[in-house]
Amino acid sequence: MKRQIPLMIVIILGFLFVGHTFIPHKYSIDFYDWFISWTKAISPFAVALGVMSLWMVHGTKVTRKAPNWQYSLVTLVALVFTAFAGFMWGTNEGTPFMWLFKNVQLPMSATMFSLLAFYISSAAYKAFRARSPEATVLLVAGIIVMLGQVPIGAMISKWIPETATWILNVPNLAAKRGIMTGVGLGMTAVSLKILLGIERTYLGGGD
Amino acid sequence: MKIFAKIQSLDRRYIYIIVALSIIIPLLIPFNSRIDTTKPTEDVYQMIDSFAGKPNKAILMNFSHNASTLAELFPMEVAVLRHCFERDVKVFTLCFMPDTAPLVDYAINTAKEDFPNIKAGVNYCNFGYKPYSLFLPILLGMGENIAEAVEIDSEGRKLENLPIIEGIKNYDDLNLVIDFSASSSVFSWVTYARAKFGANVAAGVTAVMAADNYPYLQSGQLIGMLAGIKGAAEYEKLVDVFATQQREFSKEIIKEEIVPITGDHPIYGDKIPYKFKKARIGMNAQTVAHLMIIIFILLGNIGYFANRKKGGKK
Amino acid sequence: MKFTFLKTGLILFLLVFFLFPITTHAAIDEAEFIVQDLSVEDVKYDDGTGLKLTWEPLPKEKRIIEYRIYRGVTTDTLFYIGRIDVNVKTGVSSATMSYFDKDWNFFADLTSPSKLKREKGQSKDGVLFQGIPRDINVLGPELENYTILSIIPEKDFYYKKEKVEHIVENDTTAADTTNYSGLKLRNFSTLLKKLIPKKEYFYTVVAVNEARRYFPQAKIVSGKAFNDAPEKPKKLYPVFVEDLKQLNFEWTNPQKSSDLAYFCIYKLRKKDLSKFQKAVENGEDENSAELLFVKMTTVPNSDTENYAIIDIANGIIFDEDFGIDTKINANELDDYYFLYSFVDYHNQETYSDVFEVEHCNSDVLPIIPAFKVVDRIDDKGDYNTIFWGDPAVKLVGSTYQNQTKTKLLVAYETYTNSSKKMKNIHFEVSDENGEIIQTINEFFIDNKILVEIPENLKKINFKIILEGYENYEIQQQLVYNETTKSLKPATAFVNDGDLEKFSYAVYKKNYLDDEFEITKKLSGLQREYDDKIKYEKDHYKVPKIFDADKKLIYVAPSFETYDFEGDSSLVVNLFKLNKKEVKRYDKARHFAKRSYQYKMVVTDGEGHFVESLVYENEGVKYFFPKPNWVKRTMLPALIAGLIFGLLVFMLILKAKTGHDFYVRPIAGIEEIDNAIGRATEMGKPILFVPGFTGISDVATLASLAILGRVAKKAAEYDTKILVPIGVPLVLPIAQEVVKEAHYEAGRPDTYDKNSVFFITTSQFAYVAGINGIMIREKVATNFFMGMFFAEALIMAETGAATGAIQIAGTDAITQLPFFITTCDYTLIGEELYAASAYLARNPLQMGTLKAVDYFKLIIIISVVAGTLLSTLHLTFFINALPEK
Structure with missing residues (x-):
């Protein structure tokens, strides 16, 4: 029973929502809107769960003085203080919370993102080797596209940007559409498996 | 060896x-280099430019990215805003993420500084941050009546009382939505605003995401796209060449014109402020x-x- | 060494967190932050419900972040009503700031404070309060200080009411003045307010600075709103159509909605002009203008019909309702000026300037196209579609394709409607002398054609013919423009008439409306309009009375509906109806309010217009949009879905009978065991990242399915598995999956709840956390399964640097290349979805997997067939599939 009831809910609601896609009637849409409004109520609870999990993991580390427990302490202090600042003074412009956001959160996020540039270059350095004919095609295409993206490409030859666009729009797009079709089908298959109760790992446990 | x-x-x-x-x-x-504009960027430019001076046309800029992608998207936003301010195109801005609200202000203020006559509520209007739960209601509501759907702007003023809203009722008037994002959020606009109400939708995306949008560009679901810093640089150039000169767009002129970002030039010279050539x-x-x-x-x-x-x- | 590094880090961290920009609270002279020069003035041209506040903004240095506005009817209680935000950096550039308190705007709703609360920064005897509270003891008495409009959801209005006896004399809003509906405050979705004319209101403004400090309020000021005369009407176009002997008038409607009741048209003898002007200037009641026509307004005023046709064939204009009885002679029209006026409900009238009549013949008037109204299909029942005319094609731009300017790409746009299919378009391109350069036949309408032209051509003629539309020809020129150095499209002509000169105005009216109102004015190129007809879900009532003891607000229990048998509108009283009757009248109300008649006016906006008759189809005049049960455009998707379902069913059956399907081996999946084994050998943990999207994403579900199998294997080998989560909702589910896997493996004792943990929802902080785990815990095996964004490479490259074995699986196409270069094995797109089935290898899973393969075959066949057919100009197959 513990498994049957949730499964029944999934199957019934799942098919109702599949129906919604094909039924534009007011009843169908009103039901959908009403139902969707409930999902908003779930997320706060999930956030509470998340914070609890964070607290438990790092709290345990700190109390047990596990290796690198100092980092956990930093996490916990940051969590408490940011939340405190938000509750205490609000989140408007000019509050400590906003100050933290602008001066801590923003620059740190930007830093992580900018790491991409370095990682891309080292990944490119490793990956683009003319090991085989296919890899050579990849190498040449890669260089053309890279040149095509910057003004110097057009300075070398006006065909470079055009070829780059062609590579992006024709072979690249064709491959992408192929993958997208597969992904679409895969998604349908997984959804169908869930709807029919074939796949129930998400309920906890296997078959 | x-x-x-x-x-x-x-x-x-x-x-x-x-x-x-x-x-x-x-x-x-900085050094001078040649920027060649591409069609997706030109399409966005031309669409916005066709609204120039029309009180019953406006564009909507939706900001759906956070500060981490500021480097790529910010110059685009500033360039588009500058274009609108130069050519007297009504602009609305909107965001559904709390972290984005300051970025919207930042972009508007950066562009606005050089235009003393541009006023909030008259030439542009920031709808401000709206909770994400209102995303669909607002997006769909704007198909009927923007003033009703959005209700108040970021300054807490009733939209219907603002001069800017005169002549702007729904997507028929607010005829271009540009979504600036580092994700595929633009497709919500395509699916709802375009499919249901026929609004024109364009995207401003990071270079990584640009590849995802090409299929939609080809099928015409997106009317244009600014891709990464390159798109921003192209747009900056377009604004310099046409909007600041109050000229109409011409493929023939843009092909040949080179706008230097340093040194002397009879038209542009050193007149372009740093913030307007950031992308270049x-x-x-x-x-x-x-x-x-x-x-x-x-x-x-x-x-x-x-x-x-x-x-x-x- | 390490510890000192950490210590320094900690100190730095604490510095960052606790050293906020300390705004010196003590040293500020509060008096400098009080808003100066606050004044209130009446808003012009309105119905006496608008006031405008102006004040001088504080200088930029004061770092003000917002101005908050308060209003009250006495000086000792003022409520917060709104605010204006200011950008601290830029400040306010103008010399004055203003706030309009006018029209219907917010009064109270569920978000209002629950009880009377003093505003921040107010002392115990302060006069400023937060918004008007939901407390009936405070809100109730305020009802008489404003005109309140309440919005009540239908269900609350019909069924949540309480019958209360109360007698109000002269209440015209109620059918029965002895009984009222008492409603609790929560039954109202919103209360809106308007100011009462000539009543005194008090205002003040408070400045708030960057540190969110509320400064003392400005000196309280007061003002009264007055009902003013309407704004001055702008422009009237009197046109005399000589052959029809009719006078056409078209005018500009007022910009804003006010309390206008009528628009009037007058004639005025030219010689009487100065006399008339003097009379108007002196405000005399009588003047020499003679009334010709009266139009009753709609709400809003700007939607009222802005035209009139007066037949003067017999020289007499007579209208009993408005007391019009005058003579007009067609030959003397030039002796007259014409003017119009706006009249409000207080009988205040404002005249326009005077205009002379223009003469014309009916051949310059536009022709009304045949138009049709239908209930739009495939919808919720909230649209009627109006469509008309033949398709139109227009050139919109051109670009040279080569240096010699002999190749020209011409862009065109097409305009049509659902009833008129567009087939091939023929373009005939000729030069200035009419010599044909090229003819193009567009099979596939892609909005562009390539034309080869001789060099230095300054003008190109295009003749556009649409297949299936005989005697219909569009002509347009491309003309060289010196400033843009390109060929620009000139005006397009259709059968010698300007394609865009006239615009289409669609008017509508329901059973309860007295007058037609405009729904939309469309450009001359449009051929279709979807008219939104909203579902009614509220009742609007004006409450005046309340009962503090019962906590009720009284509203009239009546509502307007329509009697279809008697063919008239009627007002019914809720207390005189039983439940069934309420339902019946409510249904009638919906039907009456949502059924519309339509008519169309084609106009150039300057008096040259033609009005259609009200559209009628087989005797039906009113069109009611019905909701549909089937979305026909989705039928192909439904059929495809059914075929797929059938395939799954059949193949599962086949698999159950013991048929062993061949499945292509996927290296990434086969290596999963080895990867786990390696971690076991090394005695290091496994890291499993389930993507960065929520549980509603199928990729996450697929990822969790794989997690189940990986966790089970790990539990069998007794290897620790770490699952960092970025979306809170995924956390409990992932925990359950891992727990269950341990139980299945027979090792419930090794399950550690804290091994599946939440990090953060912030994308880059999440990846920073994961990178830290990889480096500190020295994980031996990394799994990245699910949907990833920009964090993918940062994660995978760090993993590669630590030397871990990495297996990735994602349907994020943009991230695939990054995974392929940095990971040992990558599951591409659908392989991620198939992985769980591969690992499970039971008939049900294998059946579905195989069904996907067969369905893919069907798709490939369709794609090839579609390509071939389209190449042969056979478009039926493509057209059968929906575009979006």
Whole structure:
């Protein structure tokens, strides 16, 4: 029973929502809107769960003085203080919370993102080797596209940007559409498996 | 041949430092380079420009990214705003993420500083931050009545009382939505605003995401796209060449015109403030970085072949 | 060494967190932050319900972040009503700031404070309060200080009411003045307010600075709103159509909605002009203008019909309702000026300037196209579609394709409607001398054609013919423009008439409306309009009375509906109806309010217009949009879905009978065991990242399915598995999956709840956390399964640097290249979805997997067939599939 009831809910609601896609009637849409409004109520609870999990993991580390427990302490202090600042003074412009956001959160996020540039270059350095004919095609295409993206490409030859666009729009797009079709089908298959109760790992446990 | 073996097993940190330098130096020392505009960018420009001076047309800029992608998207936003301010196009701005609200202000203020006559509520209006749960209601509601759907702007004023809203009722008037994002959020606009109400939708995206949008660009679901710093640089150039000169767009002119970002020039000279050529300077950095990476790839390959010739099969 | 580094980090961290920009609270002279020069003035041209506040903004240095506005009817209680935000950096550039308190705007709703609360920064005897509270003891008495409009959801209005006896004399809003509906405050979705004319209101403004400090309020000021004369009407176009002997008038409607009741048209003898002007100037009641026509307004005023046709064939204009009885002679029209006026409900009238009549013949008037109204299909029942006319094609731009300027790409746009299919378009391109350069036949309408032209051509003629539309020809020129150095499209002509000169105005009216109102004015190129007809879900009532003891607000229990048998509108009283009757009248009300008649006016906006008759189809005049049960455009998707379902069913059956399907081996999946084994050998943990999207993303579900199998294997080998989560909702589910896997493996004792943990929802902080785990815990095996964004490479490259074995699986196409270069194995797109089935290898899973393969075959066949057919100009197959 513990498994049957949730499964029944999934199957019934799942098919109702599949129906919604094909039924534009007011009843169908009103039901959908009403139902969707409930999902908003779930997320706060999930956030509470998340914070609890964070607290438990790092709290345990700190109390047990596990290796690198100092980092956990930093996490916990940051969590408490940011939340405190938000509750205490609000989140408007000019509050400590906003100050933290602008001066801590923003620059740190930007830093992580900018790491991409370095990682891309080292990944490119490793990956683009003319090991085989296919890899050579990849190498040449890669260089053309890279040149095509910057003004110097057009300075070398006006065909470079055009070829780059062609590579992006024709072979690249064709491959992408192929993958997208597969992904679409895969998604349908997984959804169908869930709807029919074939796949129930998400309920906890296997078959 | 030792050197090739060394290249093969180059510590990645050397690569990092060289990439860092090849980005930092061009940013500090700007130089002139040629920017060729591409069709997706021109399409966005032309669409916005066709609204110039029309009180019953407006564009909506939706900001759906956070600060991490500011470097790529911010110059775009500023360039589009500048275009609108130069050419008297009504602009609305909107965001559904709390972290984005300050970015909207930041973009507007940056662009606005050079236009003393541009006023909130008259020439532009920031709808401000709306909770994400209202995303669909607002998006769909604007198909009927914008003033009702959005209700108040970021300054807490009733939209219906603002002069800017006169003549702007729904997507028929607010005829272009540009979504600036580092994700695929633009498709909500395509699916709802375009499919249901026929609004024109364009995207401003990071270079990584641009590839995802090409299929939709081809099918016409997106009328245009600004892709990464390159799109921003192109847009900056378009604004310099046409909007600031109060000229109409012409493919023939843009093809030949070169706008220098340093040094003397009869028209542009040193008159372009730094913030309006930020993307082009960034583009310089990107050019050098791309070249550097290409050189690395070539070196890597030379090393690889040299090693193989030596018989060092692995 | 390490510890000192950490210590320094900690100190730095604490510095960052606790050293906020300390705004010196003590040293500020509060008096400098009080808003100065606050004044209130009446808003012009309105119905006496608008006031405008102006004040001088504080200088930029004061770092003000917002101005908050308060209003009250006495000086000792003022409520917060709104605010104006200011950008701290830029400040306010103008010399004055203003706030309009006018029209219907917010009064109270569920978000209002629950009880009377003093505003921040107010002392115990302060006079400023937060918004008007939901407390009936405070809100109730305020009802008489404003005109309140309440919005009540239908269900609350019909069924949540309480019958209360109360007698109000002269209440015209109620059918029965002895009984009222008492409603609790929560039954109202919103209360809106308007100011009462000539009543005194008090205002003040408070400045708030960057540190969110509320400063003392400005000196309280007061003002009264007055009902003013309407704004001055702008432009009237009197046109005499000589052959029809009719006078056409078209005018500009007022910009804003006010309390206008009528628009009037007058004639005035030219010689009487100065006399008339003097009379108007002196405000005399009588003047020499003679009334010709009266139009009753709609709400809003700007939607009222802005035209009139007066037949003067017999020289007499007579209208009993408005007391019009005058003579007009067609030959003397030039002796007259014409003017119009706006009249409000207080009988205040404002005249326009005077205009002379223009003469014309009916051949310059536009022709009304045949138009049709239908209930739009495939919808919720909230649209009627109006469509008309033949398709139109227009050139919109051109670009040279080569240096010699002999190749020209011409862009065109097409305009049509659902009833008129567009087939091939023929373009005939000729030069200035009419010599044909090229003819193009467009099979596939892609909005562009390529034309080869001789060099230095300054003008190109295009003749556009649409297949299936005989005697219909569009002509347009491309003309060289010196400033843009390109060929620009000139005006397009259709059968010698300007394609865009006239616009289409669609008017509508329901059973309860007295007058037609405009729904939309469309450009001359449009051929279709979807008219939104909203579902009614509220009742609007004006409450005046309340009962503090019962906590009720009284509203009239009546509502307007329509009697279809008697063919008239009627007002019914809720207390005189039983439940069934309420339902019946409510249904009638919906039907009456949502059924519309339509008519169309084609006009150039300057008096040259033609009005259609009200559209009628087989005797039906009113069109009611019905909701549909089937979305026909989705039928192909439904059929495809059914075929797929059938395939799954059949193949599962086949698999159950013991048929062993061949499935292509996927290296990434086969290596999963080895990867786990390696971690076991090394005694290091496994890291499993389930993507960065929520549980509603199928990729996450697929990822969790794989997690189940990986966790089970890990539990069997007794290897620790770490699952960092970025979306809170995924956390409990992932925990359950891992727990269950341990139980299944027979090792419930090794399950550690804290091994599946939440990090953060912030994308880059999440990846920073994961990178830290990889480096500190020295994980031996990384799984990245699910949907990833920009964090993918940062994660995978760090993993590669630590030397871990990495297996990735994602349907994020943009991230695939990054995974392929940095990971040992990558599951591409659908392989991620198939992985769970591969690992399970039971008939049900294998059946579905195989069904996907067969369905893919069907798709490939369709794609090839579609390509071939389209190449042969056979478009039926493509057209059968929906576009979006």
